[in-house]
Structure formats: structure tokens, C-alpha cells
């Protein structure tokens with residue numbers, strides 16, 4: 001799937017769901033919570049989906065690149081559960097004076113002030129020593145309609161609300177004919193969400209969560225997650241070319257995930273389980 005001049009470079013910085021985990025059993029697939037970077041290499045533009053604990057590593061990489069900091073940096077959120085925002089206070093570029101960082105706010109009932117308040121509150125007095133105002137970067141809060149096209153990069157983003165406690169968004173990101181779709185923290189209940197199948201139609205890369213096995217799903221109705229089987233179904237129904245499953249359950253160690261990956265590949269050969277640091281060029 002790699003090409004000499006990729007239109008988008010996708011890199012996983014956080015592949016874990018719910019809570020970060022750290023032990024020898026979690027080194028291959030990684031222990032940091034949700035964070036995916038989508039780089040537009042010809043434009044030096046960086047888009048980040050979710051600010052779980054993995055965003056800290058991404059920030060460190062950016063700082064080490066010195067003068068090559070992205071000209072445009074946007075963090076979009078699928079939703080605001082802890083595992084998708086907890087890394088923001090530890091994102092080094094956010095402490096750079098006047099660096100502009102766009103924060104894309106959508107979802108819930110699109111009450112903009114309420115959404116801003118969520119990020120401010122997690123850095124409020126009882127929770128963190130530095131407030132968001134004191135960090136230094138110039139946070140530019142932006143909202144988008146369900147579809148936006150960025151003229152300067154030719155990238156278009158379509159968002160669609162899906163079922164998850166409090167609501168969450170799936171994103172379809174298109175550029176130069178290449179398509180990546182991200183759908184995490186999604187509960188297909190009781191059947192596969194046709195809206196998301198349509199959103200993922202013919203995607204070059206579908207990134208879909210798979211927190212549980214079919215057996216583990218029993219008793220977890222309303223928890224807001226999918227099984228490996230359901231992620232594969234979405235990929236098959238949408239005719240996606242490649243599937244990467246992420247948001248691994250904190251109880252699933254490397255041994256478990258390696259076995260699960262082999263099992264899933266029997267049903268959908270072009271699939272992988274996300275590993276921290278994995279790069280896909282489109």
C-alpha cells in the first residue's frame with residue numbers, strides 16, 4: 001500500500017482502549033490510549049485524531065524535529081471519554097508559546113461551549129496543576145459541519161455520528177483519491193450500522209475498533225464497543241481494501257492479540273491489529 005509520494009501517512013501512537021497499560025506482555029501492540037496521526041507530507045500539515053496518552057509520544061517526536069514543526073496542526077476528537085483526551089495535558093507542543101493548534105469540536109449536541117468546557121475541566125484545579133490557558137499554545141477552537149473540504153490541501157473530511165454512550169463520531173478522510181475511514185468506540189446494536197458502512201464505502205484503509213471477542217460482548221450491551229467479528233463485517237460490507245483493528249481491550253495481551261490477528265486474517269486476509277508505531281502510507 002506504500003507509494004513513493006504518499007498522499008497521506010497514517011501512524012498509530014495509541015492503540016489501547018479505556019486505560020493505558022504497561023507491562024512486558026503489552027510491548028508489541030502497545031499500551032497507550034487512542035491517538036492516530038495523519039500527515040500530509042507534501043504540505044507539512046498534521047491532523048491528529050484523538051488525544052489519548054499516545055499523543056505524548058507524538059508531541060515528543062514533533063519537538064525533536066525542531067524547525068520542521070507542522071505549519072498547520074489540527075486535533076479532531078471522536079468523542080471526549082478519558083482515553084481520548086487524557087494525553088492533551090502532556091502534549092509538549094501545547095506548551096509552545098503562540099503555536100497555533102486547531103481543536104476540532106463536534107458531536108454531543110454540538111453545544112460548542114460545553115465541548116470546550118470538557119477540555120478545560122480536565123485541566124481544572126482539582127485535576128491538574130496547569131490550566132489550559134496557561135499552557136502557551138494558541139488553541140483555535142473550530143467546529144465543522146458534517147463535511148468540510150480544505151482548499152489549501154485538497155483534503156476533505158466527512159463526520160458521522162454513531163452509537164456510543166454520549167455519542168461519538170466516525171471520520172472519512174479523503175485526499176487525491178485515497179480514503180481512510182476511522183470508526184472507534186462504536187456499538188453496532190443490534191445490527192451493523194449501515195450509516196458507517198456507507199461512510200466506509202470502498203475505503204483504501206478502514207480503521208475500526210475491536211475491543212471484544214463475540215463471547216466477551218455478552219453482558220456488555222450499552223458499553224459502546226464492537227467485536228472483531230463486527231469490524232470484519234463492516235470491512236466486508238463496505239468493500240474496504242484494508243482493515244486495521246484498534247482500541248484493544250486492556251485485558252488483551254500480546255499473546256492474545258497475536259492469536260486473534262491470525263484468526264481474523266482467515267476471514268479478512270488484508271487485516272491487521274494496530275501496533276503502536278505502525279505506519280501506513282496511502
Ligand SMILES: [Zn+2]
Nearest residue numbers: 017018083185
Ligand atoms: Zn475509548
Ligand SMILES: [Zn+2]
Nearest residue numbers: 079081185224
Ligand atoms: Zn468511549
